[in-house]
Amino acid sequence: GAASGAMEASPSALRRAGNEEFRRGQYGPAAELYTRALELLEAAGEAAAEERSVLLANRAACYLKDGACSLCVADCSTALELVPFGVKPLLRRAAACEALEKYRLAYVDYKTVLQVDCTIQAAHDGVNRMTKALLEKDGVNWRQKLPPIPTVPAAAQTRWSGPSAGGPGANTSVTALRGEPGESMALGWAQSPAATGTQRARTLKEEGNELVKKGNHKKAVEKYSESLKLNQECATYTNRALCYLSLKQYKEAVQDCTEALRLDPKNIKALYRRAQALKELKDYKSSIADIKSLLKTEPKNTAALRLLQELNRT
Numbered sequence: 001g002a003a004s005g006a007m008e009a010s011p012s013a014l015r016r017a018g019n020e021e022f023r024r025g026q027y028g029p030a031a032e033l034y035t036r037a038l039e040l041l042e043a044a045g046e047a048a049a050e051e052r053s054v055l056l057a058n059r060a061a062c063y064l065k066d067g068a069c070s071l072c073v074a075d076c077s078t079a080l081e082l083v084p085f086g087v088k089p090l091l092r093r094a095a096a097c098e099a100l101e102k103y104r105l106a107y108v109d110y111k112t113v114l115q116v117d118c119t120i121q122a123a124h125d126g127v128n129r130m131t132k133a134l135l136e137k138d139g140v141n142w143r144q145k146l147p148p149i150p151t152v153p154a155a156a157q158t159r160w161s162g163p164s165a166g167g168p169g170a171n172t173s174v175t176a177l178r179g180e181p182g183e184s185m186a187l188g189w190a191q192s193p194a195a196t197g198t199q200r201a202r203t204l205k206e207e208g209n210e211l212v213k214k215g216n217h218k219k220a221v222e223k224y225s226e227s228l229k230l231n232q233e234c235a236t237y238t239n240r241a242l243c244y245l246s247l248k249q250y251k252e253a254v255q256d257c258t259e260a261l262r263l264d265p266k267n268i269k270a271l272y273r274r275a276q277a278l279k280e281l282k283d284y285k286s287s288i289a290d291i292k293s294l295l296k297t298e299p300k301n302t303a304a305l306r307l308l309q310e311l312n313r314t
Contacts (some may be wrong), residue, residue: 011037011048015055020060021134028105031062053082057089057152064092064099072096085116108149115152118232119197131255140251140281143258159262201231208239217243234260238269243278268296272304279307284314 019035034055041048041055060075063293080086094109110126134142208223224240227233237260244253257274260267271294278287290306294301 002170003141006259009036010039010050011044011055014040015051016057018058022058027062027065029058031066034059034062049082053079053089054085056082057086057092059094060089060096064096067099069096069099073100085112085150085152087113087116087120090116090123091120091126094123098130099124103137104146106130106145107134109311111149112152114232116157124229129202131283135251140204140254140283141286149262197230201227201233201236204230205233205239206237208236208243212239212243217246221247232259232263234267234270237263238267238273241270241273241277245280246271248280251282254281266293268294268298268301272301275304276309279311279314284311287311290313 009302014033014037018030018037019308021027021030021033029171038052038055041052051166052257056079058074060072060079063069063075065071067260073093073096076089076096079089080093094106094113094276097103097106097109107127110123110130113123114122114127130223133147138145156269159199204223211217211220211223221240221243224243226237228240237256241253241256241260244250244256254274254277257270257277260270261274264270272283272289275287275290288308288311291304291311294304295308298304
């Protein structure tokens with residue numbers, strides 16, 4: 001009866017009811033239930049940050065389904081202020097930005113998701129789509145127009161390997177996921193704790209290295225690419241960049257070095273190989289800039305000094 005209905009109106013009950021509507025494809029009614037739950041929690045204040053964040057991400061999912069992309073972005077941003085680096089609000093905001101053709105913002109969100117958990121396929125696919133879109137829109141120097149990509153603190157990263165998996169803080173991003181709609185948005189969650197993944201990644205990288213020694217760069221690229229899907233490691237990127245240089249795929253080489261430098265900003269190989277690729281792409285200014293950063297770390301690096309001489313002649 002009506003009395004029991006009034007009793008039931010706790011935020012968690014409203015959230016469950018909202019999830020039920022969401023599953024049935026009733027996105028409008030679901031959003032209303034999440035809104036009511038949020039109103040109850042607003043009164044409860046700061047203590048309910050995590051619960052509010054989940055409700056906002058859920059309501060954002062409703063907005064996304066209904067094509068209200070700007071509302072989705074707003075809810076995700078608030079959710080992320082409450083609980084930084086939540087994967088679902090990041091993925092939903094990325095999808096909404098993509099729909100709004102704000103490709104740079106979408107790219108940054110997809111990349112941030114991969115820092116939190118590199119097993120999420122939806123984010124890998126998003127990064128690939130945005131890279132294509134931005135290359136078309138902004139040309140080869142599209143990365144220079146990106147807003148900064150936030151560095152995800154270790155506590156927010158889902159590190160599947162190592163003993164800390166059960167430790168405090170290790171599961172922050174996972175616990176926030178209970179009872180949420182839109183599971184298909186983040187199919188990366190069911191991965192087994194992939195210490196095995198890291199192991200497999202290493203094996204694939206070593207197979208790639210063997211192929212490089214034999215001069216088979218094409219096959220090596222395949223091995224490195226497989227390895228990078230499992231574990232984004234700096235050396236794997238710089239190795240693949242070397243292959244791309246040999247294959248004259250200079251844009252790809254630049255991208256790989258940029259990835260490597262995200263992981264290790266002073267990496268000598270990444271700076272040198274990116275400079276080589278940029279020189280081939282006739283972007284001499286950027287190439288010289290990379291060599292100069294490298295020489296700050298290793299002033300006597302002969303290969304770099306030689307390349308700088310060549311560049312100064314162009």
